[in-house]
Amino acid sequence: MKQIIQDLKKGDTILEEVPVPSVKAGAVLIKTTRTLVSLGTERMLVEFGKANFIQKAKQQPDKVKMVLDKVKTDGLKPTLDSVFNKLNQPLPLGYCNVGEVAAVGKGVTEFAIGDRVASNGNHAEYVLVPKNLVAKIPDGVTDEEAAFTVIGSIGLQGIRLLNPTFGETIVVVGLGLIGLVTAELLKANGCKVIGFDYDAEKVAIANAKGITAINPAEGTDQVKFVESFTNGTGADGVIITASNKSNEIISQSAKMCRKRGRVVLVGVIGLDISRADFYEKEISFQVSCSYGPGRYDEQYEQKGNDYPIGFVRWTEKRNFEAILNALSNGSLDVKPLITERISLKDYNTIYGDMGNSKSIASILVYDQTETPVTTVKVTEKSFKGQKGVVGIIGAGNFTSSTLMPQLKKLNANVKYIASSGGLSSTTMAKRYGVANSTSDYQEILKDSETDLVMITTKHNSHAKFVIETLKAGKSVFVEKPLALNQDELTEIIEVYNKSNVSLSVGFNRRFAPLAQQMKKLLGNDNTPKNIIATMNAGYIPKEVWVHDMEVGGGRIIGEACHYIDLCTYFADSKVVAVCMNAMGTNPDESTDNASILLKYENGTNAVVNYFANGSKGYSKERLEVYSQERTLIMDNWRRLKTYGFKGGNSKSKQDKGHHNQFEALINQQKNGGAPIIPFDVIVNTTKASFAAIESLKEGKWIEI
Template identity: 80%
Template structure:
């Protein structure tokens, strides 16, 4: 299928050929008939993409500070690699999609195949959308009209926040697409509506709809006009739908308001607010978030958990339905807003010169003729009679920033890369010369030439996909963690014992050059050692999926397992007991800031401090090892200080062991050597991470069987 994307690195807008997305649980798969181009929002994205590196930095000063902090701790090259990796990730354009349901995911009861629906899907021939972001189109509403659903909901949410009453005077600043829809909805609400814009064509349309529309370029003073119009009272409320970096708009809006007036920002403007403008009149100001309650809430959007209507009357989905109902009843007429209708293949007529476009609403029309495909061939590579042929499931940030660059350095043979949406895997396949991109990972498991599968998905998918890979008779490398529960781990152990394949987990730290040097200095005489390992892991907001125990497993199981494995590597022994304590009055609810104490079978002790409340300017990782009146101190995988050892001091660029790990893994797969990490150590580390959580809950030491 074809999809429009924005390349943030070179600024090109591209019509990309990608696999059709795979239907997910709680989602509906939609074949697109029309999409609406939101010129305001999409123009900003396109112009950002076309900006040079310095211009991009100026637009995001907060990101610049993050980059500078990372340079201090990780060095220049790793930081620049991370920055350019972000810029290399494609940005799908569009969020106003209408089409026909062609497949239903598990748990979806309110839709059926054949339903006509509106959603926030991208400009793509097929989109896979969560059910709470999809609404049925009434029979008397055309696809072209329904394409305004999401745009209309953005304006409607701004109105709901303003809470206008019948007879109030409301000013709409900016009569673009959202502004015109907002103004018409306000009229339907019984308000007196004034609109300001500098485009005569938009002024004309607004007047035809009954809006008092003014072009300030003709010499009208906006503040004085509102004052005269309201007999000196001022406007009851202002909705700003304009896009302009100037601070003048917010100042003018405050001066147009009556005492205790309200201002709601829907657009994007300069926000250097003058206290005096707001103070004397006690004006309230609020920013509207997209198209309603539920936006960016993982529980609502991705998991499909609706808010009870008695507590949240208007969610984003119910706003969608309200807009469609208004179009159906004729209280919202969007047809006059359509400026042009363009076939998808001629998309550059819209995107070629958006900066100078006078269009209000551009409709993209879809006429898919080829049957949908779940994979796309990128190159004609041959893998006949080769070993170590790789298929990668998952194309997220870690895959693009770390796995693929290292595999390319090694010269690995990669036949497949999979992503559920098909877009990111296609972009990566082209960048790294991978033979095929697919949205159906099962194609990898069925392929006879692939003998090594990488699993780099969200944590809750690791164990099920590892099991599927083992049953397919293929070796597997899975990013940590291996599993989230003991039952998952038991199932993997049982299947592993029935197969002649290997399991590797992404415990890359033990492969780092400095870790290898430390191990060599310590020797292999099994003498007990003391280890203090500190991870200045950094804060992650509570709503990020890593914290969800069912999806991410939390940061101890999901991330600190790295350091349990590293301590095991240095100790040369397995963990036999573990105790964990965490910060706060209810520590079991906060595993972000925890200390883990490990007892090893050979008498070694280790303390892992996993903290999320430290400064980003400080080193992210530090390891101290004490043995036989000697000490090793490793700082952030860049420096090693050795006390009591000869020739132990080292310094180099940051290297966390990924290259060595993958190099050894592929050689092992080709030559049939022993696993790069003994499976019993992988199992022990995984059990130890589970035991740490049990210890915290029960406030006691936990013995590992």
């Protein structure tokens, strides 16, 4: 299928050929018929993509500070690699989609194949959208009209926050697409509406709809006009739908208001607010968030958990339905707003010169004649007779920033990259010369030439993919963790013991050059050691999926397992008991500030400090090993200091062991031999991470 994307690095807007998304539980696959181009929002994204690095930095000063902090701790090259990796990830454009339901995922009962629906899907021939972001289109509403559903909901949410009453005077600043829809909805709500815009055509459309619309360029003072219109009282409220960096708009909006008036921001403007403008009349100000309650809430959007109507009357989905109802009963007429209708293949007619476009609403028309496919051939390659042929399931940040660059250096034979949406895998396949991009991971498992499957998906899918891959008779590398609970681990052990392939987990720290140097200095006499491993992991907001115990497993199982394995590597022994203490009062929730005590068979004692409340200016990782009146201190995989040894101090560029790990893995797959990490060690580390959580809940040592 074809999809419009924005290349943030080169600035190009591209019609890309990608696989059709795979159907997920709780989601709807939609065959697109029409999409609406949101010129204001999409113009900003396109212009950002075309901007040079300095211009991009000026637009995102908060990100610049993050980059500078990372340079201080990790060094210049790793930081630049991270920045360029982000810029190499394309942005799918569009969020106003209409089409027919082509398939429904598990748990979706309110939609059936063939239903006409509106959603916030992208500009693509097929889109996969969670059910709470999809609404049925009433009979009598055309696809073109329904394409305004999401744009209309943005305006409607601004109105709901303003809470206008019948007869109030409301000003709409900016009569672009959202502004015109907002003004008409306000009029339908029984309000007297004043609109301001510097575009004569938009002002004319508003006037034709019975809105008092003014072009300030013709000499009208906006504030004085409102005062005159309201007999000196001032407007009851102002909704700003303009896009302008000037601070004048917010100041004028306050001055237009009556005492205790309301101002709601839907657009994007300068916000250097004068206290005097708002103080004297006690004006309230609020920013509207997109389509309504539920936006950016993973429980609502991704997991399909609706808010009870008795407590949240208007969610984003119910706003969608309200707009569609307004289109159906004629209280909202969007047909006069349509400036042009363009075939998808001619998309550049719109995107080629968006900065000078005078269009109000541009409709993309989809004429799909090709049979949709789940696998796209990107690069012509032969893998006949080769060993170590790789298929990758997962095309997220780890694959993009770490896995693929290392596999490229190793000239690995990568035949597939799979992603559920198809876009990220296609982008990566093109960038690294991979043969195929697919949205159906089963293609990898069925392929007879692929003998090594690398899994880099979200944590809750790891065990499932590992088990399926082992049953398919292929070796597995899975980025940590191996499993999220004992039941998953038990099934993996059972399946692995019946297989004759290898299984590896991404515990890369043990392969880092400094770790291997430390191990060599310590020797192999199995003497008990004291180990202190500290990870200054950094804060991650609670709503991020890593904290979800069912999806990410929390940061101890999901991330601290790295350091349990590293301690095991230096101990050269297995963990026999674990005790963990953590900040926080609820042991059933994810914790990211904890100290884990590890007791080993050979008497080694280890402490893993996993903290999220430290300074970003401090080293992210630090390791101390004490043994036989000697001490090793490793700082952030860049420096090693030795005490009691003859030499051994060293400095290097940051290297966390990924290259050595993948080199050993590929060589083992090609040439045979023992797994790069013994399976029983992987199982022991996984059990130790589970025991840490159990220890916190029960308040005692847990034996393994």
